[in-house]
Amino acid sequence: MRKFFTSHFFSxxxxxxxxxxxxxxxxxxxxxxxxxxxxxLRLHILANSDSEADQQLKLKLRDRLLExxxxxxxxPLSKNDAIFCAQSKIGDIEKFCNTEFQxxxxxxxxxxxxxxxxxxxxxxxSSTMPAGFYDALRITxxxxxxxxxxxxxxxxxxxxxxxEEQEVFSADxxxxxxxxxxxxxxxxxxxxxxxxxxLF
Numbered sequence: 001m002r003k004f005f006t007s008h009f010f011s012x013x014x015x016x017x018x019x020x021x022x023x024x025x026x027x028x029x030x031x032x033x034x035x036x037x038x039x040x041l042r043l044h045i046l047a048n049s050d051s052e053a054d055q056q057l058k059l060k061l062r063d064r065l066l067e068x069x070x071x072x073x074x075x076p077l078s079k080n081d082a083i084f085c086a087q088s089k090i091g092d093i094e095k096f097c098n099t100e101f102q103x104x105x106x107x108x109x110x111x112x113x114x115x116x117x118x119x120x121x122x123x124x125x126s127s128t129m130p131a132g133f134y135d136a137l138r139i140t141x142x143x144x145x146x147x148x149x150x151x152x153x154x155x156x157x158x159x160x161x162x163x164e165e166q167e168v169f170s171a172d173x174x175x176x177x178x179x180x181x182x183x184x185x186x187x188x189x190x191x192x193x194x195x196x197x198x199l200f
Contacts, residue, residue, distance in 0.1 A: 033130035036173050040129070041082045041154040042119065042136040047146030048108055054146050057106055061141070062149055064100050065093075066158065072096060073153065079135070082154035086114050086137045097139060108142040121188075124151055124158065127177045 043065070047058035065072065072093055076082035086093070090112050097110035114137055121131045129152070137153060151158030155169075169177065 032172060032176060033132050036130060036169070036176065037132040037134045039079055039155075039169065039173070040134055040152055041079055041086070042129075042134050042150055043153045043158070044117070044119075044136045044138040044148055044150045046138065046140045046144040046148045048142030048144065049146040051146070054141070057101075057104065057108070058141060058146065058149060060104060061097060061100055061110075061139070065097075065139075066151075068096065069153075069156075075156075076154055079154050083114060083135060086153075090114065093137070093139070097141075111140045111144075113138055113140075119150070122150065127152075127157065130176065 045058055045062055045065075048054040072089060073082070074085045076085050094110055094112040097112065101108050101110065114135065116133055116135050117138065118133050119129065119131060119136075122129055136150075
């Protein structure tokens with residue numbers, strides 16, 4: 001009997017240590033993900049609806065925004081500079097979007113804002129951005145009830161003719177961004193952690 005309880009106690013200790021190490025690792029990974037989100041400004045375009053026409057309109061606007069990114073957003077050298085450019089030109093960006101809608105024969109209006117918002121884990125090109133709260137230039141088309149499209153404005157990952165890549169991310173950041181399969185479990189845990197935090 002004593003042997004059973006000793007074995008049972010040992011199993012509890014091992015399981016407890018395992019869970020503690022797992023949580024500690026996940027907390028550390030979550031902190032690394034937060035560091036990444038603090039360095040990034042994202043572009044988020046929300047379609048009016050999921051109809052084929054509205055989704056195509058969203059993509060056409062995306063293309064025009066990226067083609068004219070330097071005129072609309074300049075060539076920021078830091079995230080703070082990128083946010084300042086976006087905020088100071090928010091009226092011009094909105095006007096540009098609405099002019100494009102008129103040119104395409106659409107009656108929709110765009111609402112543009114720089115906000116801090118939550119994103120799930122998403123992959124753009126070869127980079128996987130972990131879940132978390134990111135600063136974003138968000139463009140809502142019409143009712144904004146359709147699927148979205150996003151990319152990274154700073155550092156300028158999605159911009160054509162962007163200035164040379166800036167040394168924004170650390171080696172650890174790059175490892176997380178470029179090795180999705182290696183961190184797949186941690187990405188899921190971070191999403192759960194962020195969901196729990198959002199409840200409080």
